[in-house]
Every structure is written in C-alpha cells, then in structure tokens.
Amino acid sequence: MGNPPPSGTTANTARGVVVQLLSPTNGMVLKTWKIAGKNKISIGRETGCDIEVLDPFVSRKHAELVHNDGKWWLVSQGRNGILVHNLRVEEIPLHGEVTFRLGSAGPEMRFLLEGATESNMATLCVDTAPITIFMVDEAKVQNEVGAITAREEFRRLQEHVRELRRKRQSCG
Amino acid sequence: MSKIISTHSFRGGTGKSNLTANLAVLVARAGYRVAVIDTDIQSPGIHVLFRLDPSSIKHSLNDFLWGRCSIQAASYDVTASAIGQVDESTDRPRLFLIPSSINAGELARILREGYDVSRLNDGLQDLLSQLRLDFLFIDTHPGVNEETLLSIAVSDSLVLIVRPDQQDFQGTAVAVELARKLEVPEMFLVVNKALAGTDFSVLKDFVESMYRVDVAAVLPLNNEMVEMASGGIFSNRYPEHPFTRELKRVAERILKPVPQPIA
Numbered sequence: 001m002g003n004p005p006p007s008g009t010t011a012n013t014a015r016g017v018v019v020q021l022l023s024p025t026n027g028m029v030l031k032t033w034k035i036a037g038k039n040k041i042s043i044g045r046e047t048g049c050d051i052e053v054l055d056p057f058v059s060r061k062h063a064e065l066v067h068n069d070g071k072w073w074l075v076s077q078g079r080n081g082i083l084v085h086n087l088r089v090e091e092i093p094l095h096g097e098v099t100f101r102l103g104s105a106g107p108e109m110r111f112l113l114e115g116a117t118e119s120n121m122a123t124l125c126v127d128t129a130p131i132t133i134f135m136v137d138e139a140k141v142q143n144e145v146g147a148i149t150a151r152e153e154f155r156r157l158q159e160h161v162r163e164l165r166r167k168r169q170s171c172g
Numbered sequence: 173m174s175k176i177i178s179t180h181s182f183r184g185g186t187g188k189s190n191l192t193a194n195l196a197v198l199v200a201r202a203g204y205r206v207a208v209i210d211t212d213i214q215s216p217g218i219h220v221l222f223r224l225d226p227s228s229i230k231h232s233l234n235d236f237l238w239g240r241c242s243i244q245a246a247s248y249d250v251t252a253s254a255i256g257q258v259d260e261s262t263d264r265p266r267l268f269l270i271p272s273s274i275n276a277g278e279l280a281r282i283l284r285e286g287y288d289v290s291r292l293n294d295g296l297q298d299l300l301s302q303l304r305l306d307f308l309f310i311d312t313h314p315g316v317n318e319e320t321l322l323s324i325a326v327s328d329s330l331v332l333i334v335r336p337d338q339q340d341f342q343g344t345a346v347a348v349e350l351a352r353k354l355e356v357p358e359m360f361l362v363v364n365k366a367l368a369g370t371d372f373s374v375l376k377d378f379v380e381s382m383y384r385v386d387v388a389a390v391l392p393l394n395n396e397m398v399e400m401a402s403g404g405i406f407s408n409r410y411p412e413h414p415f416t417r418e419l420k421r422v423a424e425r426i427l428k429p430v431p432q433p434i435a
C-alpha cells in the first residue's frame with residue numbers, strides 16, 4: 001500500500017515524450033517538441049515554458065506533463081483548463097497517444113511517447129518553419145510595379161504628391 | 173497637426189476593417205477626435221462594426237467632396253456606440269464614421285476629368301478642419317487600384333495588413349514598392365491571422381527583412397474574433413485580452429507624430 005511517489009520524482013527514468021501542436025484547420029503538425037531526461041514539462045504561453053505556445057487562449061502556465069508512478073500525467077494548471085474528447089479534465093494519465101486541447105477555444109496538441117512513434121513520426125513531423133515557404137517573386141513585383149508607374153496618371157500623381165507634401169510641411 | 177492613416181491589404185478578408193475600427197477606437201479613447209472613412213461598404217464594412225444602420229446613411233464623402241452636402245451631413249457621430257458615454261462638456265474623445273462610395277468607376281472619371289489628388293487632398297483637409305480631427309483613418313479597398321494610390325498619396329501613414337499567406341506576401345510587395353515611389357512618410361506592416369505554433373518573432377524578422385518595412389505587430393488568428401464575426405469592436409468586448417494589448421501597441425505607434433523628412 002505504498003503511496004505513489006511524490007510528483008516529479010524518478011521512480012524509473014522517464015521515457016522521452018513528443019508533443020505536437022496541430023493546425024486548427026487541417027490537423028497537420030505545426031510544431032514538434034521532443035523532450036527527454038525530464039520528469040516535469042511545462043506547457044504555456046510564458047517564455048521559459050518547456051513547451052511554449054503563443055496563443056491568446058493559452059494561459060501563461062497552462063498545464064504540466066508530470067512523470068509519476070511510472071507513467072506520464074497531464075495536469076491542468078491555468079484557469080482555461082484542458083479538454084480531452086471535448087471533456088474538461090483536471091488530470092489524466094497518458095498511456096499512449098492522446099490528443100488534448102488547451103482551453104475550450106485554444107489549440108489542439110498531441111502527446112506521444114518517444115520511440116513508440118519513431119516510425120510514423122517521419123511522415124507526421126513537419127516541424128515549425130512554415131514561414132519560409134512564402135517567397136516574393138521579385139521579377140513579378142517589378143513587372144507589376146513597372147506597369148503601374150509607367151502610366152502617365154501615375155507620374156502626374158507622383159508630381160502632385162511631392163508638391164502636396166512640400167506644401168503641408170511648410171504650413172505644418 | 174492631424175494625421176491621415178490609410179489601412180490597406182492586397183486581398184479582402186485580411187481583417188482590415190476590424191483592425192481599422194479597433195485602432196480608431198483605441199486612438200480615440202486615448203483622448204482624440206478621430207474619423208474613419210469607410211470605402212469598403214460592399215463587404216461587411218465598418219458601419220456594421222459600429223452598428224450604424226445602412227438605411228440611415230444618406231450622404232457620403234463624395235457628396236461632401238463635390239459640394240453637394242455639408243460635412244455634418246456626411247459624417248456620423250458613432251462615439252456613443254463605439255466608446256460609450258463621454259463628457260459632453262469637452263470635445264474629446266469623439267469618433268466619426270464617414271461612408272464613402274468612391275469606387276473604381278467613379279475614380280476613373282475623377283482622374284479623367286482632372287479631379288486631381290490636390291482636390292481630394294483639399295477636401296480631406298477641409299474635413300480635418302471642420303470636424304477638428306486629430307486622426308483620420310481611411311479603410312481602403314483591397315488591391316492596388318486608383319483609389320488605393322490616391323489614398324496612399326494623401327496619407328501621412330500607411331498600415332499594410334498581411335496574412336502569412338503566399339498571395340498576400342506577393343501582392344503586398346507591390347503595394348510597398350508603390351508606396352515608396354509615392355514617398356509616403358511612414359509605413360508599417362501588421363501581420364494578422366498568424367497561426368498558433370508559428371514562432372511570432374521569427375515571422376516578424378522574416379517579414380521585416382523581406383520588405384524592409386517595420387512590423388508593428390504579429391496578431392494571432394483568434395477564436396473569439398472569429399466568433400464575434402464582425403458583430404462589434406473586439407477591444408471593447410475584450411479590453412484585457414492579449415490580442416487587445418497587441419492592438420494597443422499598434423495604436424501607440426499611430427499616436428506618434430509623423431516623422432518629418434529633413435529638408
């Protein structure tokens with residue numbers, strides 16, 4: 001009848017975990033965190049959280065993953081709560097893959113145990129940087145700008161504007 | 173001295189009207205007389221956000237510019253619905269909405285008939301002085317057309333709203349170049365509808381280096397805003413929301429005087 005070990009202690013060394021942030025529109029993985037060698041992992045909006053999620057619906061300290069009694073637990077911390085299958089939970093043991101939402105309006109995340117997932121990770125993991133895929137085609141920009149600025153109206157406008165700004169400056 | 177600010181985006185749906193309305197409210201609340209010219213009446217425009225009944229709109233900016241009505245007839249005091257009760261014995265804050273029906277066709281005519289930018293400018297200067305405005309926002313049509321160019325031309329400040337999206341990025345680059353050629357004294361970008369999970373500071377640096385224009389804020393896609401569905405002013409309903417805090421930073425930026433070129 002031994003009490004479970006106090007939270008965050010290493011009964012046996014915690015297995016690494018994988019946490020993914022899912023896209024609200026298509027469920028794609030937007031960001032992946034792989035964390036090993038820790039028994040307590042913080043999730044929140046605050047800088048310094050192990051899993052930092054910049055979303056207005058995420059509390060500064062929203063939740064914690066705690067390794068306790070040989071398994072991982074998801075523990076709610078902020079006021080916004082955690083939802084699993086649309087049900088609000090305070091804490092829940094994580095035996096394998098679990099999808100949860102940070103607050104009723106917040107982002108959806110997925111918890112996985114490291115190793116168990118390595119095989120499908122390769123196809124799932126897109127990792128953060130969707131940013132760099134937006135590129136500006138400079139030649140196209142110059143073309144479009146050129147077509148507009150070559151027009152007589154634009155040149156007139158340019159002249160007028162220059163004059164206008166001079167006038168406004170001298171009386172302002 | 174008063175300041176004219178144009179808000180612009182390459183496409184519709186970027187949040188331009190919502191952001192403009194919120195910024196106008198936040199600036200007015202700081203103790204100023206503010207007006208918004210709504211040129212985007214077709215799509216749910218700013219009048220919806222301010223709960224102005226379209227059937228009560230009898231005159232527009234055009235009527236004033238053409239001398240067909242007084243500015244009082246073309247401007248609607250929305251202070252009560254946008255800000256609430258104000259001290260009647262002082263004249264600040266105040267917020268006005270000026271509907272405009274300047275459309276591409278009419279503009280083409282204006283340009284053809286020699287209604288040049290100076291006259292539009294004079295009209296707007298009259299508006300500024302008659303309503304004793306401190307700030308005038310122009311919610312422009314999406315895309316680059318004559319109206320956008322005229323708006324940019326008469327503005328002291330241009331706020332470009334861009335979503336993290338390929339088409340927006342490409343189209344905004346054109347607007348940035350044209351604004352440079354029109355020598356608009358101040359220009360900055362607001363990234364709206366950024367997805368959670370994007371690293372906002374990385375996105376900001378990326379956008380700034382791409383356009384060589386400051387990013388005043390990266391605003392997240394926000395579920396409460398989606399739910400409001402343009403049913404009101406977000407910063408009024410959620411004054412403490414992190415999203416509102418970010419908007420306030422943009423408003424503070426607008427409150428600063430226009431940088432003057434060194435003559």
Ligand SMILES: Nc1ncnc2c1ncn2[C@@H]1O[C@H](COP(=O)(O)OP(=O)(O)O)[C@@H](O)[C@H]1O
Binds near residue numbers: 212400
């Ligand atoms: N940051 C945001 N998060 C969520 N929804 C937004 C955000 N900004 C704008 N919206 C929503 O997007 C829609 C289009 O906004 P609107 O201001 O009308 O855009 P525009 O004037 O550029 O066409 C509206 O329903 C609005 O509530």
Ligand SMILES: [Mg+2]
Binds near residue numbers: 215217
């Ligand atoms: Mg609009």
